[in-house]
Amino acid sequence: MRPFDLVFCILAFIAYSEQGMAASRMRPAPVGAPSGAPREYTAFDEFDLTSGFLRLAFGSDMQRLGGSDDRIRKFDHRIAFRISSSGHVDRSEMYKRVLDDFIVRVPRIDAAVVDTSTAPDVIVRLVDAKDFVSSLAAALGDSTASAFINQTNPRCTTRSRADELGHLLRADIFIVVDRGTDIFLDCAYHETLHALGLMNHADDIPWTTLNQHRSVGYLSVYDRAMLQMLYDPKIRAGMNRLDVQMLLPQIIQGLD
Numbered sequence: 001m002r003p004f005d006l007v008f009c010i011l012a013f014i015a016y017s018e019q020g021m022a023a024s025r026m027r028p029a030p031v032g033a034p035s036g037a038p039r040e041y042t043a044f045d046e047f048d049l050t051s052g053f054l055r056l057a058f059g060s061d062m063q064r065l066g067g068s069d070d071r072i073r074k075f076d077h078r079i080a081f082r083i084s085s086s087g088h089v090d091r092s093e094m095y096k097r098v099l100d101d102f103i104v105r106v107p108r109i110d111a112a113v114v115d116t117s118t119a120p121d122v123i124v125r126l127v128d129a130k131d132f133v134s135s136l137a138a139a140l141g142d143s144t145a146s147a148f149i150n151q152t153n154p155r156c157t158t159r160s161r162a163d164e165l166g167h168l169l170r171a172d173i174f175i176v177v178d179r180g181t182d183i184f185l186d187c188a189y190h191e192t193l194h195a196l197g198l199m200n201h202a203d204d205i206p207w208t209t210l211n212q213h214r215s216v217g218y219l220s221v222y223d224r225a226m227l228q229m230l231y232d233p234k235i236r237a238g239m240n241r242l243d244v245q246m247l248l249p250q251i252i253q254g255l256d
């Protein structure tokens with residue numbers, strides 16, 4: 001074998017091995033995910049996690065009322081979810097299973113579904129598509145709802161409020177129920193991430209549910225990591241980007 005041939009074979013083997021390694025970082029969508037759900041990325045380096053967190057946890061696409069965008073917003077207490085179902089398909093139990101997925105897989109999130117006797121932190125409104133705009137207007141006011149509809153996905157959206165210190169006070173989730181199970185699950189996971197404090201989108205990050213060009217429908221490994229980072233005790237509501245960035249290497253090292 002000529003030296004050139006040997007070098008070529010070695011390079012070909014390296015390229016093949018790297019492709020194999022990349023493929024090993026993915027797995028099929030979990031059981032219960034929509035039939036067309038994408039495969040799941042499972043391993044990320046520090047750059048992937050840091051850059052994604054700074055994109056998703058700061059700023060928003062009209063997800064928030066009042067205050068500065070460039071700070072952390074999160075709940076600092078047990079989060080009370082109330083489910084209000086008015087659609088002709090009752091998907092309350094399905095949403096409860098979605099929320100349970102978050103609670104079980106992200107233990108730092110303390111949340112529960114409550115009834116009308118308890119004041120909610122998050123109201124999840126499950127509505128028919130024909131009632132989506134009127135439900136937004138009834139909850140948020142006509143002018144706010146109109147501006148919101150012009151810049152959001154008409155299948156689902158979330159509107160949140162935070163105080164001047166970055167503590168989330170209230171989130172309102174709106175999801176249509178009569179466009180099929182796959183769309184409902186995609187919306188339910190997507191909007192719950194927003195309600196918990198990951199308020200921005202990142203359409204160029206291919207492994208987050210908060211990429212609006214993807215339809216996922218399950219809690220991905222990446223988004224779970226984002227929530228673990230957000231609800232790490234070292235990350236406090238109101239922290240700015242620079243302060244958070246200095247803490248992230250230590251937080252990322254401690255991810256399970």
